[in-house]
Amino acid sequence: xxxxxxxxxxxxxxxxxxxxxxxxxxxxxxxxxxxxxxxxxxxxxxxxxxxxxxxxxxxxxxxxxxxxxxxxxxxxxxxxxxxxxxxxxxxxxxxxxxxxxxxxxxxxxxxxxxxxxxxxxxxxxxxxxxxxxxxxxxxxxxxxxxxxxxxxxxxxxxxxxxxxxxxxxxxxxxxxxxxxxxxxxxxxxxxxxxxxxxxxxxxxxxx
Amino acid sequence: xxxxxxxxxxxxxxxxxxxxxxxxxxxxxxxxxxxxxxxxxxxxxxxxxxxxxxxxxxxxxxxxxxxxxxxxxxxxxxxxxxxxxxxxxxxxxxxxxxxxxxxxxxxxxxxxxxxxxxxxxxxxxxxxxxxxxxxxxxxxxxxxxxxxxxxxxxxxxxxxxxxxxxxxxxxxxxxxxxxxxxxxxxxxxxxxxxxxxxxxxxxxxxx
Amino acid sequence: xxxxxxxxxxxxxxxxxxxxxxxxxxxxxxxxxxxxxxxxxxxxxxxxxxxxxxxxxxxxxxxxxxxxxxxxxxxxxxxxxxxxxxxxxxxxxxxxxxxxxxxxxxxxxxxxxxxxxxxxxxxxxxxxxxxxxxxxxxxxxxxxxxxxxxxxxxxxxxxxxxxxxxxxxxxxxxxxxxxxxxxxxxxxxxxxxxxxxxxxxxxxxxx
Amino acid sequence: xxxxxxxxxxxxxxxxxxxxxxxxxxxxxxxxxxxxxxxxxxxxxxxxxxxxxxxxxxxxxxxxxxxxxxxxxxxxxxxxxxxxxxxxxxxxxxxxxxxxxxxxxxxxxxxxxxxxxxxxxxxxxxxxxxxxxxxxxxxxxxxxxxxxxxxxxxxxxxxxxxxxxxxxxxxxxxxxxxxxxxxxxxxxxxxxxxxxxxxxxxxxxxx
DNA sequence: CATGAATGAGGGTTCATTCAT
DNA sequence: AATGAATGAACCCTCATTCAT
Numbered sequence: 001x002x003x004x005x006x007x008x009x010x011x012x013x014x015x016x017x018x019x020x021x022x023x024x025x026x027x028x029x030x031x032x033x034x035x036x037x038x039x040x041x042x043x044x045x046x047x048x049x050x051x052x053x054x055x056x057x058x059x060x061x062x063x064x065x066x067x068x069x070x071x072x073x074x075x076x077x078x079x080x081x082x083x084x085x086x087x088x089x090x091x092x093x094x095x096x097x098x099x100x101x102x103x104x105x106x107x108x109x110x111x112x113x114x115x116x117x118x119x120x121x122x123x124x125x126x127x128x129x130x131x132x133x134x135x136x137x138x139x140x141x142x143x144x145x146x147x148x149x150x151x152x153x154x155x156x157x158x159x160x161x162x163x164x165x166x167x168x169x170x171x172x173x174x175x176x177x178x179x180x181x182x183x184x185x186x187x188x189x190x191x192x193x194x195x196x197x198x199x200x201x202x203x204x205x206x207x
Numbered sequence: 208x209x210x211x212x213x214x215x216x217x218x219x220x221x222x223x224x225x226x227x228x229x230x231x232x233x234x235x236x237x238x239x240x241x242x243x244x245x246x247x248x249x250x251x252x253x254x255x256x257x258x259x260x261x262x263x264x265x266x267x268x269x270x271x272x273x274x275x276x277x278x279x280x281x282x283x284x285x286x287x288x289x290x291x292x293x294x295x296x297x298x299x300x301x302x303x304x305x306x307x308x309x310x311x312x313x314x315x316x317x318x319x320x321x322x323x324x325x326x327x328x329x330x331x332x333x334x335x336x337x338x339x340x341x342x343x344x345x346x347x348x349x350x351x352x353x354x355x356x357x358x359x360x361x362x363x364x365x366x367x368x369x370x371x372x373x374x375x376x377x378x379x380x381x382x383x384x385x386x387x388x389x390x391x392x393x394x395x396x397x398x399x400x401x402x403x404x405x406x407x408x409x410x411x412x413x414x
Numbered sequence: 415x416x417x418x419x420x421x422x423x424x425x426x427x428x429x430x431x432x433x434x435x436x437x438x439x440x441x442x443x444x445x446x447x448x449x450x451x452x453x454x455x456x457x458x459x460x461x462x463x464x465x466x467x468x469x470x471x472x473x474x475x476x477x478x479x480x481x482x483x484x485x486x487x488x489x490x491x492x493x494x495x496x497x498x499x500x501x502x503x504x505x506x507x508x509x510x511x512x513x514x515x516x517x518x519x520x521x522x523x524x525x526x527x528x529x530x531x532x533x534x535x536x537x538x539x540x541x542x543x544x545x546x547x548x549x550x551x552x553x554x555x556x557x558x559x560x561x562x563x564x565x566x567x568x569x570x571x572x573x574x575x576x577x578x579x580x581x582x583x584x585x586x587x588x589x590x591x592x593x594x595x596x597x598x599x600x601x602x603x604x605x606x607x608x609x610x611x612x613x614x615x616x617x618x619x620x621x
Numbered sequence: 622x623x624x625x626x627x628x629x630x631x632x633x634x635x636x637x638x639x640x641x642x643x644x645x646x647x648x649x650x651x652x653x654x655x656x657x658x659x660x661x662x663x664x665x666x667x668x669x670x671x672x673x674x675x676x677x678x679x680x681x682x683x684x685x686x687x688x689x690x691x692x693x694x695x696x697x698x699x700x701x702x703x704x705x706x707x708x709x710x711x712x713x714x715x716x717x718x719x720x721x722x723x724x725x726x727x728x729x730x731x732x733x734x735x736x737x738x739x740x741x742x743x744x745x746x747x748x749x750x751x752x753x754x755x756x757x758x759x760x761x762x763x764x765x766x767x768x769x770x771x772x773x774x775x776x777x778x779x780x781x782x783x784x785x786x787x788x789x790x791x792x793x794x795x796x797x798x799x800x801x802x803x804x805x806x807x808x809x810x811x812x813x814x815x816x817x818x819x820x821x822x823x824x825x826x827x828x
Numbered sequence: 829c830a831t832g833a834a835t836g837a838g839g840g841t842t843c844a845t846t847c848a849t
Numbered sequence: 850a851a852t853g854a855a856t857g858a859a860c861c862c863t864c865a866t867t868c869a870t
Contacts, residue, residue, distance in 0.1 A: 009870080013833075032326030034241035038861065048835045053862065055833095118239075118325035129384065136381075159378065159398045166377025167370035174343075174369050177336065191366045199406035223851090245844060255852045257847085266844065427854075448655035449742070452840065462856045467841065469854095532653075532739035543798065550795075573812045576795050577788035584787025585780065588757075591750065605780045613820035637830090659865060669831045671868085680865065 017055050020045045025066055029111035033063055033121055064124050067117050070109050071131040077102060079138055088146035088200075093193040093207045095139070096168060100189050103172045104182050111176070114169055132165070139164040143200060152200045160200060168192065224262045227252040232273055236318035240270055240327035271331050274324050277316050278338040281309060286345055295353035295407075300400045300414045302346070303375060307396050310379045311389050318383075321376055339372070346371040350407060359407045367407060375399065431469050434459045439480055443525035447477055447535055478538055481531050484523050485545040491516060493552055502560035502614075507607045507621045509553070510582060514603050517586045518596050525590070528583055546579070553578040557614060566614045574614060582606065638676045641666040646687055650732035654684055654742060685745050688738050691730050692752040698723060700759055709767035709821075714814045714828045716760070717789060721806050724793045731797065735790055753786070760785040764821060773821045781821060789813065 023045035027036045038059050042049050056062040081098035082091045103110045113131065117124055140161035146152045175181045175188055197206055230251035234243045245266050249256050263269040288305035289298045310317045320338065324331055347368035353359045378399055382388045404413055437459035441450045452473050456463050470476040495512035496505045517524045527545065531538055554575035560566045585606055589595045611620055644665035648657045659680050663670050677683040702719035703712045724731045734752065738745055761782035767773045792813055796802045818827055 009832085016833085035326070035328070037859085039859095049862085050835050050864085051833080053864095054835095059861070115326045118322055132377075132381075156394075156398050159395065160402060162378050162381050163374035163399065163402050166380075167374040170339075170373025170376070171366065171369045174339075187363075188366065191363050192370065194362075195367060195370050195406050198408050199402050201405050244842090256845090257852050257854095258850080260845065261850070261852095430854085446739075451838085453838095463841090464843085464856050465854080467843095468856095473840070529739055532736055546791075546795075570808075570812050573792065573809065574816060576792050577813065577816050580791025580794075581784035581788040584753075584790070585783050587787075588753075588783050601777075602780065605777050606784065608776075609781060609784050609820050612822050613816050615819050658863085670866090671831050671833095672829080674866070675829070 016047070016051075020047065020052065020055055021062075021066060024062060025070065025108050025112055028063060028066065028116045029108035030116075032116045032118075033124075036116075060121055060123060063117070063121065064127055067112065067124060067127055067131075070112050071127070071134070074099075074102060074109055074113060075131075075134050075138060082138065082142055087204075088142050088151050089193075089197055089202055089204060089207050091142040092139075092196050093189070095142075096192050096196070097189050099168055099172060100175065100185050103176055104185055107176055107181075110172060114173060135165045136161045146200070146202075151204065152202050155200065163199070164196060167195070223252070223254055223258060227254060227259060227262060228269075228273060231269060232277065232315050232319055235270060235273065235323045236315035237323075239323045240331075243323075267328055267330060270324070270328065271334055274319065274331060274334055274338075277319050278334070278341070281306075281316055281320060282338075282341050282345060284309060289345065289349055294411075295349050295358050296400075296404055296409055296411060297414050298349040299346075299371075299403050300396070302349075303399050303403070304396050306375055306379060307382065307392050310383055311392055314383055314388075317379060321380060342372045343368045353407070353409075358411065359409050362407065370406070371403060374402070430461070430465075434461065434466065434469055435476075435480060438476060439484065439522050439526055442477060442480065442530045443522035444530075446530045446532075447538075450530075474535055474537060477531070477535065478541060481526065481538060481541055481545075484526050485541070485548070488513075488516060488523055488527060489545070489548050489552060496552065496556060501618075502556050502565050503607075503611055503616055503618060504621050505556040506553075506578075506610050507603070509556075510606050510610070511603050513582055513586060514589065514599050517590055518599055521590055521595075524586060528587060549579045550575045560614070560616075565618070566616050569614065577613070578610060581609070637666070637668055637672060641668060641673060641676060642683075642687060645683060646691065646729050646733055649684060649687065649737045650729035651737075653737050654745075657737075681742055681744060684738070684742065685748055688733065688745060688748055688752075691733050692748070692755070695720075695723060695730055695734060696752075696755050696759060703759065703763060708825075709763050709772050710814075710818055710823055710825060711828050712763040713760075713785075713817050714810070716763075717813050717817070718810050720789055720793060721796065721810050724797055725803050725806055728797055728802075731793060735794060756786045757782045767821070767823075772825070773823050776821065784820070785817060788816070 020041070024036075024041045027040045027044050030036075031040065038049060038052055042052050045051075056065075078095050078098045081094040085091045085094055117128060136158070138161075140157050143152070143155075143157040143160055147154055147157060171188060171192055175184055178184055194206055227248060231243075231248045234247045234251055237243075238247070245259055246256060249259050263272075285302050285305045288301040292298045292301055324335060343365070345368075347364050350359070350362075350364040350367055354361055354364060378395060382391055382395055385391055401413055434455070438450075438455045441454050441458050444450075445454065452466055453463060456466050459465075470479075492509050492512045495508040499505045499508055531542060550572070552575075554571050557566070557569075557571040557574055561568055561571060585602060589598055589602055592598055608620055641662060645657075645662045648661045648665055651657075652661070659673055660670060663673050677686075699716050699719045702715040706712045706715055738749060757779070759782075761778050764773070764776075764778040764781055768775055768778060792809060796805055796809055799805055815827055
């Protein structure tokens, strides 16, 4: 007949959907949930307003979905970097590096998670605290391992992980506020790594 | 918030003004800038909506003003605590303690600064980065002094102060998320102090 | 001070509220629930759109309220006319007369009930069937009395009342479709009365 | 609805067209003109939305067309029943029976004409009053014949026919509101017939 | 013929802001 | 000073309609 929905049509639809989601991430990251209007998003994506509602049920659902997806991406990327090493110093170093890399190459990801979604919408609050929780746990795991192995002395790993999460966030945001973040990135990673290793009383050789 | 006085001839006037500002801090802290309506504020303050516009030019100006005032209060309180001591370990300990105290007894202050004003309104961005800058500098000063005195080894005090600021924020927010924050406060202050001192390679006796 | 809400202010507010409700009745009666926009209503009332939402929670609630209020008015007016007499022939005659009077002097009332609210909105359906039920019962009561008294033979008074309600509605609507309804009103009342009395096998003298 | 045929070469085409029209009648009857969306109709007919606009110029035109066709079906069916007899009592009885039959076996027809199309759309108003007019005339004809023949006394047959039309509508709608309309149908037809014959002062034997 | 992605006018509603009292 | 009724720009979203495939 005339339809071939599994072929090009489907691909094009997915492409447009993805394009709109990327545009939405940019707009949400830049303006935050409330200040970002659906009109802003469709203008950035160069489509009509009705197209938005063809692909997404509403602004809030899209935002929450984007937030979750972005959180997953960030967490998984850092987690993979951490898990790629077995030694705590290496793990922390790699984790920080991964985080800074994302901040520099995908600043919208960090903006969305740390800025765009703060105090946004009730249905997001749960997702937000889940994200913070997962982030803390992500840093806590290598610490617990190191404590078990005797690499570092016993300490409240949970609290330390919270401090790490907050410290890294702030440094990364400060980095992004710079005119040319990538220039300061290398030293930031180094310094943050040393900061962290000292903070957990790590005595071995830094990476 | 904080210090509010001037002469006494127009205390009646300031009564309403103050009531509205206090109500506004609570409402902004709880709901965030956008979700908080002017109507919410005047209802909480038990005045008419017209009264709001007699005392304040508009919602945005009030918010920015409140943000600044609250930031001043927080920074000065912590700063005083830090300056009340001369030894870096004591300074950090006292500073953290002051911060945690504020969080517990005036949670709205912390909520407003760390949550309610994130991604709120363009004209706030400058104030916000000024606040972050001052907060970083606040922590940086004792570090620089200690480095000068040889109490701690040389290090990028700016970066460390950023990490401190972020770390303290996160821990404080996690504290506030607890059902009874005050119970965990003491150990949090202790752990955070030790964390910080280790992180800057402080070798003396902790306070 | 400056407020005197029980005085003129309150009266003026009620006056405006009433004016808006009357405008709304006209618009709803003319266009029906869906085709009538809130903008239509506020234009007819010569107020801004925000004013609508100052007085009423939303379009649907207002419509349902208006429908109920109008139904009450119609039913009570007819019921009073019916109850003002004791003899069934008189009761029916007066009832019809009251109905026709309303149709002629307040055509919007009839339009709203018989036309504007048909198939309008789910939450109205209950109100609508309640109105039809009450209308049927209104006509049924004098019939039951007359049957009890032996004035008319036994018959399914419920069914007859339904037929009456429908018959009167149609005749009234046909009347309103005329260029000058009032000219035909008198004969319509007479003929409808005779029709009704014959239909229930009333043998006495018509009024 | 009703009779639909033409040649057979394009039965495939008519299959979709017919499916959509049948679906549309159901949807319009159930939800009313405004609440029924084109999407509802095409989903019920299991075709694409573009197909709708291949066969019909727009929603309004289809509705008006459907209304007319449905009105024709109803009027012709009743009219045939009436014309199948020569005696007024039989004519009325058969007419009522035909109406009630349609209501029970094709409730959507009645819903569409009496409910779905009330206050729907301006361009329908003419069709609607034409339908009411034809319905009144349908009942008026046997009355005029009976008056001519002296079977019933002289009376305003037009007005009586209006009353008949309204009475029958209401009773039929009340019937459809019952959980099992068919159980009450027989007695309803009987009672309505007797009601009508009495109303026109028919003295012969009821059918 | 048939499809369904794409469009955008227009509807209901919110809320910061004004101003007559 | 204080009030709160009134305003209207702007938001989110729906849905009839179009058109490239």
